[in-house]
Amino acid sequence: MKKSLIIGVMGGGTATVEDTVSAYELGRLIAGQGWVLLNGGRNSGIMEASAKGAYEHGGVTVGILPDKDHHRASEYIAIPVITGMGSARNSINILSSDVVVACPGGPGTLSETALALKYDKPLIFFNFKAGYKLAGPGKPGRVHYTETAEQVIELIEILTRKRRDQIKS
Amino acid sequence: MKKSLIIGVMGGGTATVEDTVSAYELGRLIAGQGWVLLNGGRNSGIMEASAKGAYEHGGVTVGILPDKDHHRASEYIAIPVITGMGSARNSINILSSDVVVACPGGPGTLSETALALKYDKPLIFFNFKAGYKLAGPGKPGRVHYTETAEQVIELIEILTRKRRDQIKS
Amino acid sequence: MKKSLIIGVMGGGTATVEDTVSAYELGRLIAGQGWVLLNGGRNSGIMEASAKGAYEHGGVTVGILPDKDHHRASEYIAIPVITGMGSARNSINILSSDVVVACPGGPGTLSETALALKYDKPLIFFNFKAGYKLAGPGKPGRVHYTETAEQVIELIEILTRKRRDQIKS
Amino acid sequence: MKKSLIIGVMGGGTATVEDTVSAYELGRLIAGQGWVLLNGGRNSGIMEASAKGAYEHGGVTVGILPDKDHHRASEYIAIPVITGMGSARNSINILSSDVVVACPGGPGTLSETALALKYDKPLIFFNFKAGYKLAGPGKPGRVHYTETAEQVIELIEILTRKRRDQIKS
Structure with a gap:
């Protein structure tokens, strides 16, 4: 397996039907690009979808599990x-991601968007309205808002040109 | 040294003069109560003050340092x-605190307030306006807003009656 | 990509020519089995080889890096x-591995073999003589000694029958 | 409370009567010196004693607990x-200690002695015979063997002269 871009997809352990469908679609498109999907690894919500x-x-698919075993993977x-x-x-989720996509979630997801700002990672909100409030501290050009999985993919392509060249070389 | 309440004081590595003075005053009052002050441990901003x-x-005073040595303590x-x-x-800062006080800060402090909500810790915002935006997900009665160090102390006294009894017994 | 066995290969950041060759050969054989190789991720010694x-x-190949960026990956x-x-x-290296192989290394590698015993993981020493001393505390049947990469692979096949069935199902 | 030397006392979650008595005595003498005792924090074995x-x-007394709450403190x-x-x-236990004392324990304690060697901390074995085997990789003058709590204290005094001056200044 060759190296590729790693896309972190953050989001809640519980999710609405609509958000579940969107997360599944995002996963499908990330796979279609040949990118690695990294998330929190659990068998529920945005992570599972x-x-x-x-x-x-x-x-x-790479899952960074909080647990000490596989039971909830x-x-x-x-x-x-x-x-x-x-x-x-x-913190590992964010450090390991070339781009962070924030789907709807609770306080755990909020903490991850804050760490994305802290570590200066490109951060794409994907219909995560609670997270929008955090955008203020983001550096210009590092925080983005999207409403469809296709928009997320387009944005990642634009944001990662340099990083993808690094990976190939 | 006997056990005591542990008060986590979060806040930025840089701070305005006003916020620095407030953080110093809060530290003074926490010591006056005989409580332990826990923070991020660095020699700058809200932590130092x-x-x-x-x-x-x-x-x-207990400092949970991100670094691998004492140089920036x-x-x-x-x-x-x-x-x-x-x-x-x-995450350790929050898990170890009986009450979390959020002073003004950047994304790191925001991530700590989000984790306080995640771990269901009593959370007191002390003039941290960026953090106010996160209050939405908090459980009723767990998130509080204050403007003076005295108010913070009064609130902690009210919020921790049960915990202080546990510690004494 | 389908799920597969994850083999943790531990070992030093510096290595003799002979140990480097053995580690390369072990990596080759792990790939030949279709298993995932997990190590400490750095660009030196047993990890690189x-x-x-x-x-x-x-x-x-999965690398669990100690660093906060890619510079030494x-x-x-x-x-x-x-x-x-x-x-x-x-600790993550060991928890994430279905089997731990300990190649020659220093104190870091020793700490990993100790954690393998702690977490009750199958542990295969591969010419790591310093590590042999730690075998005492291991449960019967959990600690093994090998001298060739082929022996390591054979042992893994025997030790992981149940786990491989779990993964397939 | 003024700053002081931090002595890390490692050891098993289960312990013989003799080792329990020795650990209690060591704790008593550390307190007598005005030093901080740091350990794994649990309510059993060498930690409790x-x-x-x-x-x-x-x-x-400072306890660095593996758990996510106080139940086993x-x-x-x-x-x-x-x-x-x-x-x-x-890893935090060792990084935070100015000197590491290794009392008898299992694989967890062994991993801590290995990390003490890794981080180049002064390491004093206190009747921990399993740990003696690890001494080989230690730098000359960094690893020591003792049989009584008094010997441990004497050694710490000798080993930390410079560090104690740093702390005072």
Whole structure:
């Protein structure tokens, strides 16, 4: 397997039907680009949906689990990374992602968007309205707002040209 | 040294003069109550100011440092805990605090307020206006807003009656 | 990409020529089995050699880096997980591995073999003589000694029958 | 509370009567010196015994807990630091200690002695025979062997002259 862009997809452990469908679609499109999907790894909500979308379309899925074993890992995660660190692992999610996509979620997802700002990662909000409030502290050009999975993919392509060249070389 | 309440004071590595004075005053009052002050441990901003206020008035100060050594530790931290984990240590700051006080800060402080909501800790905003936006997801009665150090202390007294009884017994 | 066994290959950041060759060969054979190779991710010693062996033979390589960025990542790591946690990440290396192979290394590698015993993971020493001393505390049947990469692969096949069935189902 | 030396006392969650008595005595003597005792924080084995010895003689006790709450914390720990990170917190234990004392323990304690060598901390084995095997990789003058709590204290005094001057200034 060759190196590729790593797209972090953050979002809640519970999700509405609409957000679940959107996360699945995002996972499918990320796989279609040949990018790696990285998320929190659990078998519920945005994590399960985005992993399923990618896994069922040939993508590589990496889950950074808060737990100390596999019991709550999504079956659509090809590579479960078991941290045993609870929400301290949120920092790893962000550091490991070339781009961070924030889907709707609760306080855990909010903490991840804040860390994306802290670590100066490109941050794309995907219909995560609670997160929009955090945009203020973001550097110009680092925070983006999208409403469809296609928009997310287009944005990632624009934002990562340099990084993709680095990876190829 | 007997056990006591642990008050987490979060806030930025840079701070205005006004916020610096407020953080020092808060540290002084926390020491006056005989409580432990816990913060991020660095020698700048809200961390240095709150530690100094407590240290110079006989308080116990604990700093959970992101670094792998003492080089950037505040001299007013009596007990430096060296994590070498960067911002992943933010999770430890919150888990270890009986009450979390959020002073003005940037994305790192925002991530800590989000984790306080995640872990269901009593959360007191102390003039941290950016953080106010996060209040929405908080459970009723868990998120509070204050404008003076005295108000923070009064609130902590009210919020921790049960916890203080646990500690004494 | 489908799920597969994850083999943790631990070992030093510096290595003799002989140990480097052995680690490369082990990586090659792990890739040949279709297993995932997980290591510490750096561009030196056993980490670089084992990753190169797997990467150049079509394997999937995951690196759990201690650093906060990619600067010291091996170019043969397809999936760099950036922890920013220093040696605290050793715990993640072990928790995430279905089997742990300990190649020659220093204190960091020793700490990983100790954690393998702690977490009750199958542990295969591969010419790591310093590590042999730790075998005492291991549960019967959990600690093994090998001298060739082929022996390591054979042992993994025997030790993981149940786990491989779990993964397939 | 003024700054002081931080002595890390590592050891098992279960302990023989003899080792328990020795750990209590060591805690008592550390408190007598005005030093801070830091350990893993749990309510059993060497952790409970060493904390009790220090706590009952006016010492300051800091526990770096692997758990995500206080349920298994020793009542003799004045300052519980809640990491929620499992054995990944072993790294914090060592980084935070000016000197590491290794009492008898299992694989967790072994991993801590290995990290002490990794981080180049002064390491004193106190009747921990399993740990003796690890001494080989230690730099000359960094690893020491003792049989009584008094010997441990004497050694710490010798090993920390420079560090104690730093702390005072």
